[in-house]
Amino acid sequence: MTTEALHSASTDLASKSTFQSYKDIVQENDLVLIWISRDHIKPVVMKHGENFNTRYGTFPHTSIIGKPYGSQIATRTAKANKFGFIHVLQPTAELWTLSLPHRTQIVYTYDSSYIMNRLRLGPNSTIIEAGTGSGSLSHQLARTCGKVLTYEFHEVRCEQAKQEFKEHGLLEEDNGNLVITHRDVCNEGFKLNDRDCEASAVFLDLPAPWDAIPHLNTQGILKKNEKVSVCCFSPCFEQVDKTLKALKENGWQEIEMVEIQGKNFESRRQMVRTLDDAINILKDQKERKDAGIEKRNKMNKKILTEAAKNSKTENQTENSATTSKDETKAEVEGSGTEADKQTDATEQSPQLKKPKFNPFGKGFKVKEGDLNYNWIQVSKMESEIKSHTSYLTFASKIYDMKRETEPNDQ
Numbered sequence: 146m147t148t149e150a151l152h153s154a155s156t157d158l159a160s161k162s163t164f165q166s167y168k169d170i171v172q173e174n175d176l177v178l179i180w181i182s183r184d185h186i187k188p189v190v191m192k193h194g195e196n197f198n199t200r201y202g203t204f205p206h207t208s209i210i211g212k213p214y215g216s217q218i219a220t221r222t223a224k225a226n227k228f229g230f231i232h233v234l235q236p237t238a239e240l241w242t243l244s245l246p247h248r249t250q251i252v253y254t255y256d257s258s259y260i261m262n263r264l265r266l267g268p269n270s271t272i273i274e275a276g277t278g279s280g281s282l283s284h285q286l287a288r289t290c291g292k293v294l295t296y297e298f299h300e301v302r303c304e305q306a307k308q309e310f311k312e313h314g315l316l317e318e319d320n321g322n323l324v325i326t327h328r329d330v331c332n333e334g335f336k337l338n339d340r341d342c343e344a345s346a347v348f349l350d351l352p353a354p355w356d357a358i359p360h361l362n363t364q365g366i367l368k369k370n371e372k373v374s375v376c377c378f379s380p381c382f383e384q385v386d387k388t389l390k391a392l393k394e395n396g397w398q399e400i401e402m403v404e405i406q407g408k409n410f411e412s413r414r415q416m417v418r419t420l421d422d423a424i425n426i427l428k429d430q431k432e433r434k435d436a437g438i439e440k441r442n443k444m445n446k447k448i449l450t451e452a453a454k455n456s457k458t459e460n461q462t463e464n465s466a467t468t469s470k471d472e473t474k475a476e477v478e479g480s481g482t483e484a485d486k487q488t489d490a491t492e493q494s495p496q497l498k499k500p501k502f503n504p505f506g507k508g509f510k511v512k513e514g515d516l517n518y519n520w521i522q523v524s525k526m527e528s529e530i531k532s533h534t535s536y537l538t539f540a541s542k543i544y545d546m547k548r549e550t551e552p553n554d555q
């Protein structure tokens with residue numbers, strides 16, 4: 146497809162949020178995710194006349210609008226005559242999780258992918274989520290599920306999340322599939338004013354899920370005659386303990402707790418180091434150390450000589466009439482002359498050798514894969530893991546009509 150054809154195809158989708166449907170060409174008012182580096186992705190709305198500033202240079206939005214998603218955009222850096230690069234990406238739920246403004250701890254993709262699989266979520270699922278927090282999981286749920294009913298009791302957070310969902314076209318009122326409700330679910334439960342929830346799955350990321358669990362028994366909250374699954378996300382084992390108790394007391398079965406520890410392994414080449422390399426580098430280090438000591442000794446000698454010279458001049462002024470001291474002075478002068486010679490010598494102090502290539506870390510750098518050296522392929526685990534490790538407690542039940550009359554019901 147030509148760029149023009151791609152452009153016209155994506156015009157049809159212009160009104161739809163990029164979270165809901167794919168498009169090819171960046172258009173004005175699109176929310177794009179700008180990939181600056183692996184740890185730095187920025188959400189930006191494209192506007193003609195505006196600039197995106199990075200430490201690598203300034204990128205006018207006009208240079209991005211009209212380009213296919215995924216493009217690399219270059220700009221000349223301000224100081225050196227070099228180029229800075231960014232990549233312009235279409236928002237996805239996973240990329241949003243990496244770039245969203247954090248208002249709370251969030252659920253990362255390692256956990257959310259496992260949670261969605263275990264809860265068997267799909268287009269026919271209706272899921273209850275509490276609390277909404279920063280909306281990280283909500284975006285993933287909105288893409289997968291038929292309906293997302295999310296609850297948040299912090300008013301400001303709830304409003305901010307609602308605004309983001311609106312901008313991303315996720316709200317039911319804008320033909321999306323997500324409803325956000327400002328509610329304390331531990332005290333007021335999940336009941337919506339105008340309809341039953343009929344949820345097929347529940348996800349609770351709350352400090353006290355055990356207070357919310359009894360409210361799931363209220364008629365109309367869970368789907369009847371169908372296996373419904375719940376997942377509670379808790380960072381502490383004490384919370385898990387209380388949650389297990391509440392689940393059992395409220396008729397949940399198949400209770401199981403798991404912990405996800407997602408780690409990325411990076412594949413790279415590592416230089417092959419031999420015993421000779423080690424011996425050479427030790428010799429090199431010793432030579433440079435000896436040269437350093439020699440230089441320092443000469444410097445110290447020079448300082449001492451200059452100090453002696455200065456004190457001699459002072460003595461000369463103070464005691465110019467004393468004969469016995471004159472003799473001493475002559476000696477000092479003698480040594481002064483000698484010292485001057487030495488000073489001259491120190492000025493030609495040995496040059497420190499430039500560090501050679503050091504395969505053990507220090508010294509000048511060699512580009513990975515340089516054909517002058519031997520390399521082996523290795524895998525390394527990422528140093529910083531972007532995952533908020535929590536315990537995931539799963540359970541399931543088939544909604545029991547008898548429970549509608551229990552004291553916990555509303």
Ligand SMILES: C[S@@+](CC[C@H](N)C(=O)[O-])C[C@H]1O[C@@H](n2cnc3c(N)ncnc32)[C@H](O)[C@@H]1O
Nearest residue numbers: 251252276278279280281282297298329330331
């Ligand atoms: C850790 S955050 C949830 C993060 C979210 N899962 C995400 O991925 O962005 C927990 C949220 O639950 C909300 N919360 C705590 N207790 C609540 C309650 N009783 N009812 C509703 N929301 C509650 C908090 O205000 C907070 O925003």
